[in-house]
Amino acid sequence: MNKPTRAYAFFIAGGFAAAGIIGATVNNRFSIGPHPSSGLVLGVLRTNGWHNLFHFALFPVALWIGLSKSGRDDRLYALWGGLLYTVLGLVGLARGDDAVLFNRLPLNTPDSLIHLALGLAGLAAYWAVTRRRATTTPSAAVGTALR
Numbered sequence: 518m519n520k521p522t523r524a525y526a527f528f529i530a531g532g533f534a535a536a537g538i539i540g541a542t543v544n545n546r547f548s549i550g551p552h553p554s555s556g557l558v559l560g561v562l563r564t565n566g567w568h569n570l571f572h573f574a575l576f577p578v579a580l581w582i583g584l585s586k587s588g589r590d591d592r593l594y595a596l597w598g599g600l601l602y603t604v605l606g607l608v609g610l611a612r613g614d615d616a617v618l619f620n621r622l623p624l625n626t627p628d629s630l631i632h633l634a635l636g637l638a639g640l641a642a643y644w645a646v647t648r649r650r651a652t653t654t655p656s657a658a659v660g661t662a663l664r
Contacts, residue, residue: 521642522591526583529598529635530576537572540564547621555623562631563615563623571622592646599639606633 536558544556547566555563582594609616609629616624624632 521645522588522595523583525595525598525639525642526579526591529639530579530583532635533572533576533579536564537569537576540569540572541566545569549620551617551620553617553621553623561625561627563625563628565621565623567621568623588646592643595639595643595646599636599641599643601636602632602639603636606630606636609633 539558540556543558544554544564545566546554547570548554553565553567555565555568558564579594579598582590585591606629608618609624609632610626612618612624614626616629618624
């Protein structure tokens with residue numbers, strides 16, 4: 518079992534569910550343009566209907582991966598989710614406060630910092646599991662036994 522990567526998937530699933538539900542109570546409008554309508558979750562994080570829909574759409578994927586018994590699925594999810602969120606966080610930070618992605622998704626600096634942290638957490642989980650697997654391969658066990 519790949520505990521760090523499965524835990525990452527479950528954590529993301531819970532975060533997506535909470536973000537979608539709370540965000541929908543703050544702003545559920547699907548406006549489009551360089552300045553789409555948005556509201557603030559907890560007075561800090563920008564959201565709108567598109568942002569909430571993104572969270573709702575990805576919640577079942579993260580939950581399914583977390584429940585999957587395949588170690589490959591959760592490792593790949595941590596790797597690709599980590600890369601995606603790291604890039605999303607860096608792009609958001611580069612675009613600055615009050616950024617809008619794809620004329621739909623409002624972001625601000627706290628959003629981008631959270632995305633960056635989630636991305637780095639996914640990459641760390643992937644690295645931890647990959648490193649552990651590399652040190653417990655049969656060849657590593659033989660090498661240890663011969664010492």
